[in-house]
Amino acid sequence: MKKLIALVLTLACVLALTGCGKNDTYKIKIVVPAGSTEEIVYQEDFVYSDEEISPIGNKITIYSGDGLGDTEVVLKPISVKEENAYEPTYLTPGMPVEMDVEKGAWFKVGINMQNNTDTDKIVYVEIEGVEVRIE
Secondary structure: OHHHHHHHHHHHHHHHHHOOOOOOEEEEEEEEOOOEOOOOOOHHHOEEEEEEEEEOOOEEEEEEOOOOOOEEEEEEEEEOOOOOOOOOEEEEOOEOEEEEOOOOOEEEEEEOOOEOOOOOEEEEEEEEOEEEEEO
């Protein structure tokens, strides 16, 4: 019995050290400024996250998070090797979007959203298959 317990503990340590439990899904916060009521037409007018993301592989999955309804989502390249155009994609709660991306590149996440209230609105997107850094 002691050998079995030792084996289980050893296996658990090996899995923890090799990153099998690595978290690659993150909630990315986006602050939509109060009084932003202008129609968003161009990608530079989108509201972007402060956090930057980098794909672990060649695909990421984006989910609509807290406070976010139907909208467009886009990736803004920060540091990329290949110049790819990342077009806005429609995002609906309950229907994740899978995007082809450049592995190892860095992006900000943008959404097409207005806020006609007097206070900033905080919304979230959830992204799978990335690592995150703060700008």
